[in-house]
Amino acid sequence: xxxxxxxxxxxxxxxxxxxxxxxxxxxxxxxxxxxxxxxxxxxxxxxxxxxxxxxxxxxxxxxxxxxxxxxxxxxxxxxxxxxxxxxxxxxxxxxxxxxxxxxxxxxxxxxxxxxxxxxxxxxxxxxxxxxxxxxxxxxx
Amino acid sequence: xxxxxxxxxxxxxxxxxxxxxxxxxxxxxxxxxxxxxxxxxxxxxxxxxxxxxxxxxxxxxxxxxxxxxxxxxxxxxxxxxxxxxxxxxxxxxxxxxxxxxxxxxxxxxxxxxxxxxxxxxxxxxxxxxxxxxxxx
Numbered sequence: 001x002x003x004x005x006x007x008x009x010x011x012x013x014x015x016x017x018x019x020x021x022x023x024x025x026x027x028x029x030x031x032x033x034x035x036x037x038x039x040x041x042x043x044x045x046x047x048x049x050x051x052x053x054x055x056x057x058x059x060x061x062x063x064x065x066x067x068x069x070x071x072x073x074x075x076x077x078x079x080x081x082x083x084x085x086x087x088x089x090x091x092x093x094x095x096x097x098x099x100x101x102x103x104x105x106x107x108x109x110x111x112x113x114x115x116x117x118x119x120x121x122x123x124x125x126x127x128x129x130x131x132x133x134x135x136x137x138x139x140x
Numbered sequence: 141x142x143x144x145x146x147x148x149x150x151x152x153x154x155x156x157x158x159x160x161x162x163x164x165x166x167x168x169x170x171x172x173x174x175x176x177x178x179x180x181x182x183x184x185x186x187x188x189x190x191x192x193x194x195x196x197x198x199x200x201x202x203x204x205x206x207x208x209x210x211x212x213x214x215x216x217x218x219x220x221x222x223x224x225x226x227x228x229x230x231x232x233x234x235x236x237x238x239x240x241x242x243x244x245x246x247x248x249x250x251x252x253x254x255x256x257x258x259x260x261x262x263x264x265x266x267x268x269x270x271x272x273x274x275x276x
Contacts, residue, residue, distance in 0.1 A: 001242055001272070001275065001276060002273075002275040002276065003238040003241060003242065003270050003271065003272050003275075004270065004271040004272070004273075005237070005238065005268075005269075005270050005271075006268070006269050006270070006271070007267065007268055008266070008267035008268070009267070049271075054236075054238045054239060054242065057158055057160065057161070058156075058158065058169060058170075058234065058236070059156070059233060059234035059235070059236035059238055059239045060236055060238060061238055061270075063169065064268070065171065140273070
């Protein structure tokens with residue numbers, strides 16, 4: 001039987017929302033306080049949802065040790081306590097939480113092979129959150 | 141169609157062990173969860189039902205009935221229990237959060253009449269939960 005497992009992780013990072021394709025005035029209008037050149041930070045909450053048949057011998061969709069290890073190595077070590085704008089992932093894109101969501105989804109989709117990736121959800125603050133389920137999929 | 145979610149909490153202990161595995165395999169796969177004396181969690185259960193809103197009552201489901209079913213079928217059987225030893229489903233299955241969500245679904249699905257069971261979500265801790273939608 002198919003189950004969906006969600007694991008929640010925390011990381012902290014800073015960013016500045018600024019597009020080189022826009023004028024200074026446009027950047028200010030579009031991003032407001034988030035355009036502050038010195039940047040600002042958030043405590044992000046990341047939720048990763050994977051799914052698959054529950055293995056009869058282990059009772060698991062996938063071993064949490066594998067999921068935690070992958071996320072620790074490939075996502076938290078990359079982004080925790082970093083300035084997102086200085087990361088290679090955001091050389092060409094603005095580190096909005098939308099782009100962070102799709103970037104993390106792509107890292108998991110490429111590298112995590114133990115279960116099907118359903119969804120990446122990120123809370124930037126307690127007031128806003130973002131979800132990505134890949135292209136052509138609908139959030140359940 | 142409207143979806144309604146009811147939350148409940150229960151505390152239980154469990155351990156992970158497959159008698160078909162060697163002691164080394166059990167230890168490697170399940171780690172600290174393999175301790176035969178068990179360990180416990182405060183589980184949070186969310187049961188979501190769906191249905192059309194009854195034009196007379198304005199309800200998708202009578203919450204009092206849903207609460208009664210939840211108590212009778214799930215909480216009375218699992219709250220303050222050692223899942224491996226006291227809940228029949230887990231005499232032959234490992235009481236992982238995945239299997240717990242499936243067992244709770246199976247206990248509830250036939251007991252609901254008007255509203256339809258949509259999802260069972262079981263939080264083992266605030267940072268780990270499993271959803272089961274009745275998928276084969």
